[in-house]
Every structure is written in C-alpha cells, then in structure tokens.
Amino acid sequence: MKKSLFGYGGTIKAIAKSGGWDIYDDKFSEISTDEFGNTLLPVSEFKAENSKLEITTPGIAPSHELIKKAKNLISEYDYFYEKYAKNLPFCIWISGTNGKTTTTKMMQHLLEKQGSAMGGNVGTPLAKLDPQAKIWILETSSFTMHYSNTAKPDIYVLLPITPDHLSWHGDFNEYEKAKLKPLGMMSENGVAIVPKAYEKTPTKACVISYENEADLAKFCGADESEIAFKTPFLMDALLALAVEKILLDKCDVGALHSFVIEPNKLEEFSDKFGRVWVNDTKATNIDASIQAIKRYANKSIHLILGGDDKGVDMSPVFDSLEGLDVRVYAIGSNAQKLATLSEKFGIKCVKCDILQNAVNEISKSLKNDEVALLSPACASLDQFKSYAERGDKFKEFVAQL
Numbered sequence: 201m202k203k204s205l206f207g208y209g210g211t212i213k214a215i216a217k218s219g220g221w222d223i224y225d226d227k228f229s230e231i232s233t234d235e236f237g238n239t240l241l242p243v244s245e246f247k248a249e250n251s252k253l254e255i256t257t258p259g260i261a262p263s264h265e266l267i268k269k270a271k272n273l274i275s276e277y278d279y280f281y282e283k284y285a286k287n288l289p290f291c292i293w294i295s296g297t298n299g300k301t302t303t304t305k306m307m308q309h310l311l312e313k314q315g316s317a318m319g320g321n322v323g324t325p326l327a328k329l330d331p332q333a334k335i336w337i338l339e340t341s342s343f344t345m346h347y348s349n350t351a352k353p354d355i356y357v358l359l360p361i362t363p364d365h366l367s368w369h370g371d372f373n374e375y376e377k378a379k380l381k382p383l384g385m386m387s388e389n390g391v392a393i394v395p396k397a398y399e400k401t402p403t404k405a406c407v408i409s410y411e412n413e414a415d416l417a418k419f420c421g422a423d424e425s426e427i428a429f430k431t432p433f434l435m436d437a438l439l440a441l442a443v444e445k446i447l448l449d450k451c452d453v454g455a456l457h458s459f460v461i462e463p464n465k466l467e468e469f470s471d472k473f474g475r476v477w478v479n480d481t482k483a484t485n486i487d488a489s490i491q492a493i494k495r496y497a498n499k500s501i502h503l504i505l506g507g508d509d510k511g512v513d514m515s516p517v518f519d520s521l522e523g524l525d526v527r528v529y530a531i532g533s534n535a536q537k538l539a540t541l542s543e544k545f546g547i548k549c550v551k552c553d554i555l556q557n558a559v560n561e562i563s564k565s566l567k568n569d570e571v572a573l574l575s576p577a578c579a580s581l582d583q584f585k586s587y588a589e590r591g592d593k594f595k596e597f598v599a600q601l
Contacts, residue, residue: 202250206266207257208240211276214327215255222251224266255279258321258343261368275344280326281351289317289333291352292443293340295379296359298487299436302461303357304339306440309459310452311335320344342369342378352385355446356392356405357439362487367511391446393439413438420451428457432491433466464591466492469598475566477598480575481591486512489577490520500525500570502562504555506532507578507590514538517577518545529558533582554583555590559597572598 205212208225216223221238224246232240243266254270267273274282281288294304301322308318319329320338329336338353342365361379369375383392383403390405399409410416413431416438417424429437437459441451461467467479478496483489484507493501503526505517514534518541521528528549530538535553542549552558555574562572580590 201252204246204251204254204270205238205256206254206264206270207260209257209259210323211325211327212255212257214325215276215279217327222246256347258341258347262346262370273347274349275347275351276326277338277340277344277348277351284331287331289331289336290354292335292337292355292357293320293353293382294338294357294359294439295340295342295345295382296357297362297364297485298483298491299359299432299439300339301482302433302465303359303436303439304337305462306436306456306459307357307443308337310440310444310455311337311447314447340382342375345381346378348381350385352387352390353382354390355443356382356386356390356394357443358392358394358398359435359439360395360487361398362485362516363512364485364487365510393442408442416442420445422451422453426453429461431495432488433461464588466495467591469595471563471598471601473568473601475568475570475572477572477594478574479591479594480573481580481587481594483575483577484579484587485510486514486517486577489517489575492573492575493517493520493524493526496571496573497524500567502527502529502566502570502572504529504531504552504558504562504572504574504594505577506530506535506538507576507580508532508582509534509537509578514541514577515545518542518547521545521547529561531555531558531583532576532578534578555593556597559594559601563601 202222205221205223208223216238217236219237223238223240224243226243228240228242246266248269248271254273294300304322308316315334316337317329317333318337321341322339361376363372380401383401386403386405388404392405393408396409396411399407413434420441427437437456445451464482469477480492483492505528528542528547530549530551535551539549539551550561552561566572574594580587584590
C-alpha cells in the first residue's frame with residue numbers, strides 16, 4: 201500500500217523529503233520523480249484503494265476530487281501528532297480571522313528564551329520545526345483545522361471570528377465550525393482563550409473568555425496605557441501576554457516593546473509632498489480593514505478597497521464607514537460590486553479598477569491632514585502574485601507621484 205501526499209507546496213515538500221511518497225498535484229501532467237525519490241503523478245492517477253495514508257496541503261478545498269476520493273485523509277498536524285506521540289512539544293495554536301500572524305510572532309518574541317519554536321501558517325512547516333523544542337507556537341488556519349481529527353493544542357488562542365474564506369468553506373457556519381473544532385478535542389489539562397461569544401462552546405479545557413482588550417488587560421494584570429501598540433495590535437499584544445501569564449505567571453510588557461510589526465500592516469510612510477499614505481495590504485479580510493478604518497476614524501480617509509473577496513459580503517466594511525469622512529477607491533475583480541455598495545450606503549466612490557489609477561486619483565485631492573489608506577479587505581491574486589507585491593507596487597506608485 202502506498203503513502204500519498206496531495207499538493208506540492210511548502211508544507212508537502214517538507215514532508216516529502218523523507219521519501220517514499222506518491223505525490224499528486226493539479227500541475228502534474230505526466231508521471232515523474234523528484235530529487236527525494238518520490239513519484240509525482242497527475243490527480244487522475246490517484247487510486248484510493250491503493251493508498252493507506254493521505255496527507256493534504258491545507259489549501260486544497262473539500263470539493264477537490266482528491267479529497268472526495270481519499271479514505272485515509274489526515275492533516276499535517278495529525279501526522280506529526282501521531283509521529284511524535286508522547287514526545288510532541290507543548291503546543292500553542294493561534295487562530296481567528298485577523299491578527300493571527302502578529303499574535304503568533306509576539307508570542308514567539310516573549311517565549312523564545314523558554315525554548316519555543318514558531319511555525320504553521322506563519323511560514324515554517326511542522327516538518328521543519330525542531331521536535332526537541334519545549335514549545336511549538338503554531339499559527340493555525342481554518343483549512344488545517346478542517347482536516348485535523350487527532351491533533352489538539354495544549355493552549356488554544358482564538359481571536360475574533362468574522363467572515364473569510366467562504367468560497368473554500370462554503371458558508372460562514374462551516375468556517376466558524378472549523379475555528380471552534382479544537383475546543384471539542386482538547387483535554388481537561390488544556391487552556392482556551394476565546395472571545396466571550398464562544399465561552400459556552402463544549403470543551404473539557406479551562407476557558408478564559410474576553411470581550412475586548414480591557415478584559416485581557418485585567419487577566420494579565422497589565423495597564424493598557426503602558427503597552428506600546430495601538431489598535432488593532434493591542435489585542436494581539438495582550439493575547440501574547442496572556443499566554444505568558446498562563447505559562448510563567450508573569451507579563452513582561454517591557455520585553456514586548458522591542459517587537460517590531462512586520463511590513464505591510466498599517467505601515468505608514470510619506471510622499472514627497474509630506475502627505476501620509478498607509479500600506480495595509482495584508483488586510484485581506486473585512487475585519488482587518490474595519491480595524492484599520494477604526495484607527496484613522498478621526499481623519500479624512502481616502503480608502504482603497506478591492507481584489508478577490510473570496511465570496512464574502514463586503515457590506516460590513518461599509519457599515520463601519522457610517523459617520524466617517526471617507527471616499528472609496530475601488531480596485532480589483534470586485535470593483536463594480538464595491539461601486540454598487542458605495543452607492544447603496546451613500547459613500548463617495550471612484551471606480552479605479554487598478555491600483556495605480558487609485559493612487560493617481562487620490563493624489564489629486566489628498567491633503568496633509570488626511571490619510572490615504574490601502575486596506576483592501578480582499579486577497580490580491582486577481583491582479584498580483586501576493587499581498588506583498590501589492591504593497592510593494594503601492595509604495596512604488598506613490599514614489600512616482
């Protein structure tokens with residue numbers, strides 16, 4: 201019987217280095233081999249009856265023919281949970297819709313001296329993590345949790361859940377179900393930090409619920425005013441401190457202050473005229489953009505929205521604009537939908553279609569006491585290779601003004 205891997209991205213390639221796998225991917229048109237001795241096959245070659253194990257890359261949707269045919273399907277997390285068994289490092293999972301990456305990186309910043317290693321959706325596959333590390337800090341996607349059935353966290357940190365990836369999951373209920381799935385798998389020794397809306401979700405774990413940053417600050421025994429991060433990063437910082445409090449019974453606010461927010465998240469810069477532009481290209485969902493809008497609510501905002509909306513209704517973004525001085529510049533594959541929503545909500549909108557047009561249009565009227573905000577609330581792959589390329593092009597276009 202054969203062992204099968206689905207997809208040939210970073211997660212699967214890291215596992216494939218062990219050799220002895222049959223690997224199926226849509227981009228394979230003929231049978232070949234890789235440098236590790238694995239067989240690479242077209243999807244049509246998969247025969248479930250000949251496979252004793254299947255591990256999928258998280259990005260493959262449940263509707264894919266490989267997933268439908270598989271009879272022994274597990275996630276990357278399940279594979280390593282079973283492989284290391286009792287020797288698995290202490291596991292902290294971080295999920296939610298917006299803020300996962302920053303929370304994960306802040307947590308690693310605080311716990312690295314305790315022997316932690318960081319991975320998962322943040323960029324390092326579990327196959328590349330040190331199995332001798334004391335702690336694994338894992339940014340965990342809804343895709344991974346959908347496919348996980350045996351792996352479970354020792355601490356689960358859940359940020360607020362708002363609509364995202366609906367074209368993959370089918371609807372919000374399924375997306376939310378995936379985010380809550382770990383709670384039902386945790387033991388009585390586990391700890392879950394969850395939004396108050398989910399505090400009644402069945403679980404054996406000890407539940408710590410929060411409604412806002414004030415609740416988290418109270419749990420940590422920290423003064424919000426002493427933390428050098430503003431919304432939306434304040435919640436990320438407090439969740440990282442909350443885990444430190446659980447593990448070490450302390451909150452090192454001073455150590456957290458040396459953490460640097462990664463590029464492409466509310467990254468402010470000025471053009472040659474001294475006007476403020478904000479690169480928030482990593483805001484690929486509606487909640488991330490709503491948080492960015494809140495940050496600049498006291499200013500006149502020139503807001504660039506649009507891209508691949510992943511099947512999500514963008515109306516909540518427009519709800520958040522009520523009462524604000526804002527003009528929308530619509531780009532991407534959903535530009536017309538955004539223009540229609542703008543008209544419905546009574547928001548001024550310029551349909552620009554492409555990013556450079558939006559930058560040029562904003563430049564015609566942007567004043568020094570206003571802000572130009574790229575916070576698209578959408579993925580970038582309709583027009584760019586990645587959200588990072590979208591941010592780089594944004595800065596490039598501004599520099600050309």
